Amino acid sequence: MITTADLKEKLIDGLGLEDIEVDEIGDDMPLFGDEGLGLDSVDAIEITLIIEKEFGVKIKDAGEESGIFSTVNTLVAYINENK
Amino acid sequence: MRIYDMDKKCYVEVAKVENPTTKVEQLSDAMYCYKHGIFDIIYDKSQPALRAHVESFGEDFLKQDEMQFLYFTSGTTGTPTGVYKTKDNSKKQAWALIDTLPKDMKFNRIVTTVPFVHIYGVDIGGVVAYEMDIDVWVKENFVPEELAREAQVAGTLVVTTPLFIKALNRIKQDMKFDKAYFLTSTAPLLPEDAKEFHEHYKSSVMQLFASTETGMMAYKVDDETVLRAYDCVEIAESDNMLNISSPFVAQKILDNTIKKVEFPFQTEDIVEMLSPHEFKLLGRSSNLAKIAGKRISTLQIEGIVESLEGVECALVKVRKDEKALRDEILDIYIESNRDIKQKELKEELKKVFGSIHIVFKLYNGMIITKSSVGKKIGFKEKN
Numbered sequence: 001m002i003t004t005a006d007l008k009e010k011l012i013d014g015l016g017l018e019d020i021e022v023d024e025i026g027d028d029m030p031l032f033g034d035e036g037l038g039l040d041s042v043d044a045i046e047i048t049l050i051i052e053k054e055f056g057v058k059i060k061d062a063g064e065e066s067g068i069f070s071t072v073n074t075l076v077a078y079i080n081e082n083k
Numbered sequence: 084m085r086i087y088d089m090d091k092k093c094y095v096e097v098a099k100v101e102n103p104t105t106k107v108e109q110l111s112d113a114m115y116c117y118k119h120g121i122f123d124i125i126y127d128k129s130q131p132a133l134r135a136h137v138e139s140f141g142e143d144f145l146k147q148d149e150m151q152f153l154y155f156t157s158g159t160t161g162t163p164t165g166v167y168k169t170k171d172n173s174k175k176q177a178w179a180l181i182d183t184l185p186k187d188m189k190f191n192r193i194v195t196t197v198p199f200v201h202i203y204g205v206d207i208g209g210v211v212a213y214e215m216d217i218d219v220w221v222k223e224n225f226v227p228e229e230l231a232r233e234a235q236v237a238g239t240l241v242v243t244t245p246l247f248i249k250a251l252n253r254i255k256q257d258m259k260f261d262k263a264y265f266l267t268s269t270a271p272l273l274p275e276d277a278k279e280f281h282e283h284y285k286s287s288v289m290q291l292f293a294s295t296e297t298g299m300m301a302y303k304v305d306d307e308t309v310l311r312a313y314d315c316v317e318i319a320e321s322d323n324m325l326n327i328s329s330p331f332v333a334q335k336i337l338d339n340t341i342k343k344v345e346f347p348f349q350t351e352d353i354v355e356m357l358s359p360h361e362f363k364l365l366g367r368s369s370n371l372a373k374i375a376g377k378r379i380s381t382l383q384i385e386g387i388v389e390s391l392e393g394v395e396c397a398l399v400k401v402r403k404d405e406k407a408l409r410d411e412i413l414d415i416y417i418e419s420n421r422d423i424k425q426k427e428l429k430e431e432l433k434k435v436f437g438s439i440h441i442v443f444k445l446y447n448g449m450i451i452t453k454s455s456v457g458k459k460i461g462f463k464e465k466n
Contacts, residue, residue: 016412016442016444019424019425019426019445020425038429038433038440039440040440041224042246042408042440043440044224044226045226045227045246045247045250045408046408048226048227048228048250049227049250049253049254049408052254058228059226059228060226060228060229061226061228061229062222062223062224062225062226062229
């Protein structure tokens with residue numbers, strides 16, 4: 001089982017989110033948009049690659065599974081279900 | 084031409100859509116206007132400043148006789164410029180591109196990852212499909228795995244960006260795309276990346292060299308380094324900069340007021356001419372970075388940094404990270420009496436550039452060195 005902290009570390013490293021600490025990213029904070037972490041569509045592609053490389057889980061469909069990109073919690077749930 | 088909505092798994096009628104927001108709606112509306120010769124204004128309505136700028140003119144003022152589209156630059160290097168195109172401009176451009184596609188391949192659909200709020204999406208993803216009378220497959224969000232599945236289908240012309248080529252290289256699917264062909268936009272794709280893609284997936288990538296102001300100018304395939312101008316596009320070089328006269332844009336722009344443009348048009352691209360129709364791209368005017376497909380002035384960024392309390396001077400340099408999906412990253416060197424935080428600057432940039440995600444790295448504790456005439460020439464660490 002991976003934890004939200006595991007994923008946050010990989011996201012900070014993989015997306016180059018310098019100046020952001022693990023505990024500054026809330027488990028339910030929106031990853032995209034102005035109200036959350038402010039990531040964009042390029043980051044979404046990068047996240048799919050990070051998850052495949054670091055956790056061996058492939059995201060095969062952004063449409064059906066778009067909800068998984070909402071927050072760290074939704075991503076972790078998807079990874080643990082598909083690992 | 085039909086539009087296939089990949090999310091809803093159904094064909095969508097080409098129709099007039101008021102305030103289109105999704106990719107399918109944007110394409111449907113633009114192609115309805117193209118089909119019926121109805122004037123349409125194309126820009127990214129999710130950018131508040133750009134939207135306010137366009138709406139300030141009023142549609143009656145912007146509508147010009149015989150014009151098909153009015154495209155807008157992002158305005159990240161100053162006031163957004165509107166560029167007019169007639170239907171004939173777009174049609175000629177589409178056929179110039181179609182004529183360069185491999186003659187031994189027959190295309191039956193376009194699959195596109197791009198939005199239809201810019202010239203690339205509408206003119207290439209939409210008008211080319213319309214002129215070829217083939218379907219366009221559209222999806223709101225693609226992940227690389229999905230694009231890989233679609234690219235295995237014979238007769239697929241993929242209209243995408245270098246980002247997806249690099250992402251496909253990284254996932255290294257055990258697949259062949261030898262019956263598909265890829266088009267990418269102007270953002271740079273390194274020859275090594277194009278070569279790796281070609282060798283692994285057995286498919287080719289044609290890179291289109293274009294801008295909103297000039298339309299398509301030239302192209303190259305896979306790891307070629309020389310760009311070939313389209314037959315009807317005249318190119319020349321003046322003071323190392325590319326000059327262009329093109330039948331793909333009307334000689335009419337909106338720059339606070341509607342103006343006639345004299346050709347040749349001087350671009351910001353630094354080139355080496357190799358023949359009357361071939362050139363090498365050496366770089367861009369040094370104070371421009373290209374981020375998320377938009378040209379951003381580094382001088383403007385420096386101005387924003389220097390407006391922060393305690394900052395005496397800032398120097399912005401553009402760095403290409405070859406391993407990253409993003410093309411360019413800004414290194415910002417700061418001379419100040421306090422450390423500037425990433426979050427603080429991010430908030431300031433958001434006020435000016437809206438939701439455009441600018442990736443930067445801050446270097447506090449620097450001294451910016453200047454020439455005798457005050458030009459910033461470098462940096463060194465304090466003490």
